[in-house]
Structure formats: structure tokens, C-alpha cells
Amino acid sequence: MERIAQRFASWRPDVPWWRDCTRDAFEHYALGIGNANPLFQDEEYAANTRWGGLVAHPLFLDSFGRRAGQGGGGFPGVHATHASLFWTFYKPVTLGLRIQMKSCMWEHYLAPSRFAGRMLDVVRRHAWVDEDDGTMIANNWGLVKRWERDAARGRRDTASPHRDWRRHVYTDEELQDLWEAYDAIEVRGAEPRYYEDVAVGDKVGPYITMPYVGREIISYYMGTGAPFMMSNTNMYNYFKRHPGANVPDPDTQTPDVPERTHYDQQFARFAGFPDMFDVLQPRSGYGTTMVTNWMGDDAFLRELSMLGRRPVAYGDVCWIHGEITEKFQRGDENLVKIVMVYDSQKWRASWGHALVSLPSRERGPVVLPEPGIDPETEPYDKENPTPEYAKEILYQPEPDLPDAAFIKDEVGVR
Numbered sequence: 001m002e003r004i005a006q007r008f009a010s011w012r013p014d015v016p017w018w019r020d021c022t023r024d025a026f027e028h029y030a031l032g033i034g035n036a037n038p039l040f041q042d043e044e045y046a047a048n049t050r051w052g053g054l055v056a057h058p059l060f061l062d063s064f065g066r067r068a069g070q071g072g073g074g075f076p077g078v079h080a081t082h083a084s085l086f087w088t089f090y091k092p093v094t095l096g097l098r099i100q101m102k103s104c105m106w107e108h109y110l111a112p113s114r115f116a117g118r119m120l121d122v123v124r125r126h127a128w129v130d131e132d133d134g135t136m137i138a139n140n141w142g143l144v145k146r147w148e149r150d151a152a153r154g155r156r157d158t159a160s161p162h163r164d165w166r167r168h169v170y171t172d173e174e175l176q177d178l179w180e181a182y183d184a185i186e187v188r189g190a191e192p193r194y195y196e197d198v199a200v201g202d203k204v205g206p207y208i209t210m211p212y213v214g215r216e217i218i219s220y221y222m223g224t225g226a227p228f229m230m231s232n233t234n235m236y237n238y239f240k241r242h243p244g245a246n247v248p249d250p251d252t253q254t255p256d257v258p259e260r261t262h263y264d265q266q267f268a269r270f271a272g273f274p275d276m277f278d279v280l281q282p283r284s285g286y287g288t289t290m291v292t293n294w295m296g297d298d299a300f301l302r303e304l305s306m307l308g309r310r311p312v313a314y315g316d317v318c319w320i321h322g323e324i325t326e327k328f329q330r331g332d333e334n335l336v337k338i339v340m341v342y343d344s345q346k347w348r349a350s351w352g353h354a355l356v357s358l359p360s361r362e363r364g365p366v367v368l369p370e371p372g373i374d375p376e377t378e379p380y381d382k383e384n385p386t387p388e389y390a391k392e393i394l395y396q397p398e399p400d401l402p403d404a405a406f407i408k409d410e411v412g413v414r
Helices: 023-033 058-064 149-155 172-183 214-224 232-241 258-262 265-270 280-295 388-394
Strands: 078-089 099-113 117-130 136-148 203-208 300-308 319-330 333-343 348-357
Touching (some): 023 214, 058 214, 058 280, 078 280, 078 388, 099 136, 136 388, 203 280, 203 333, 214 280, 258 265, 280 319, 300 333
Antiparallel strands (some): 099 117, 117 136
């Protein structure tokens, strides 16, 4: 922990999957996350919107940082997973934009855990900067949880909250219900959603994911890259520089990487989980898709948060829905806050919020906010590194929204 603390507030550039904002990059991200909105991938369609051309899905920015060790450095036997995030957006990502992403660790502390006995919570910061004019595109607070694999594996079948987990077996009727739900998903598109036409209590969504299998995360990695997605000479050279990144198969000693908890059941169980499980970034991207489907082409996403409470594992579906809880004007912006929940057939997996700037019949089109301050220029407060507003969102309590899942398992904590 002392070694990690020496690197607090030490900003460094990240390694991008894409170096240029191109049509292919936008489209591949949208395909990887399963987004069908033409605003993000159809040039002819996007040319007729208020943006005058293609814009990227808001979380396309994730593809500009794929450096390994984002959890606080490599420690053999200590796993890491993203636990919560809080985005603020200042302008859309358009074709030709040149982006630099940079990040740093900010704070850490030990926390008790039913899953592994104890965990190390690592707070991170990320910033995306327009290389041409130096203005902020977006920034992000993130929380990563780290735990000892041996401790989690020892509790997996006794004390873990996932000890009774089992794979869902679908009936033909359940699958038919899912197909009908997918057909019912709507994209608002070119029809503006005006501030005057929405009210507190309005429902948003739902958006429903496909049952989770390894293909889902591999598709996502095709659009964003991933820290350990390399092979042959590149993989060998990486292992040579970072021997702790090599986590061999426990039975065969075949060299491999810790990232495979998301597509390899055997290794997921070795790490203390009941099965392969999803990643927070694409899960938050699905929630973002629900919001951008709802808000239409003329709106702008200002904030997004998500707390990952429990895994979405093999065969699980995620039902995402939300509700408008606040509506207010701030300067030139007409804002609505949407509280969202993510439910699987077993339990509530996540929750969070979105803040959306809508066009107004009375005040006109959306006005983009002033560019944010580069967080690298902020002083580091050793006594209270993470401000209270960020902590409140990273550890936000579960909202009181009804369960969205229409397929239920008896196993799990709902």
C-alpha cells in the first residue's frame, strides 16, 4: 500500500486503442457494445442532425485507455475489478478530433468484504483532453476493488454472497419473451425530446442485454481494446517486463492473463467467483445506450454514474430501466436527472444516474457547457483527496425503484 501511495496524483498518458476519431472507430465501438443508434455509425443519417456528422457513443472514450495496472499496480495473487464510476462530459466526440487520455491513482483504503474478507479500494481519476485546443472533453472518477484470490476462493462456497449461484436454464417461453422485449426497444432519434415535455416520475427504458457469454466481452474488446489483449511476441515481451501479469492456468501452468475471469469459467472460479462475469465498462455502456436511445439526437449527456454491486455472470440478462427524479435549469442548460437500476434474474447488479441536457421549446437548442478544468492542474489534498461529492456518487446508496427483471431465479439476493 505504501508503494501505491507514492504514485498518487502522478498523471501519465494512457495507451489508446484508437489514435484517430474515424468512422471505422466509431462504428466498431458501437458494434462491440451492441448499439444500433444510427447517430453513432451512419454518416448519411448523422449529417442531417444538429451535429452535422457522426458523433461517437459517449463511452467510446473508454477506448483511449487500455493500460494494464489500472487497479493500482501489479501484485501477484491480488485481483482487481472496476466497482463504480462517475463521468462528466463537456462536448461530443466528432470525426477528426484528436484525443489524449491521461489517468492517475488518487487514494486508497482497506474495506471489509463478505466476498474476500477484505478489499483494497483504489480511487482513480481519468481525463480526456482535446489535443488541438487543450480543452476538456470529459473526466471521470473511478473506484477499483482489489482482493486476494486465495481468500476469495476459500470463501466462495461458504461465506461468499454468490455461494448459491448457478447458471440459468432458459425455457422456450422465456427466450420468446426476451426476443419480444428486444423488438420493443425504441431509439428516439431525430424527434426532439423537449424539456417541457418531460416530468419528474416519467419512466425511461427499458433496455435489455443479451444473456452474458464470453462472446459479449470479446465483442466489446474489439471496439475498445483491452490491457492484456495481445499475443505471441508482444505477449511474451509484456510478461518479461511484468512477470506478475502472467497468471498461469492452475492445472496446466499454461501462461495466461487475469483478464480471463470474464470469459473462462475455470479461472473465474479460481479467482473466487462462481462463473465468468461481465465488466463494469460495457455494463455502464448499456445504460448509456438506454439513455441516448431515450433522449434523442438533439440532447447531450452531461453526467453518468454507475455502482457495480453484484456480477452479471454466464447466462444472466441485464434489465436496465430508470425514472426522472429531478428537473431543473442551470444557466443555459435544461437538465433532467435519471436514476437507473440494472437487474438480472438473480439480483440487482448495479444502479446509477444520468444527467441529460435537453432542448427547450422556449429556450432553444442544447447549449454545451463551458469546458471543464484539467484535473491535473488541481492541487492534491493529502488529508481529503477525494471530495465528498465524488465519494457520494462512487458509493451511492441503492435507489428505491422496482425490480425490472421479468425472468426470475430462486437463487440469489434480490
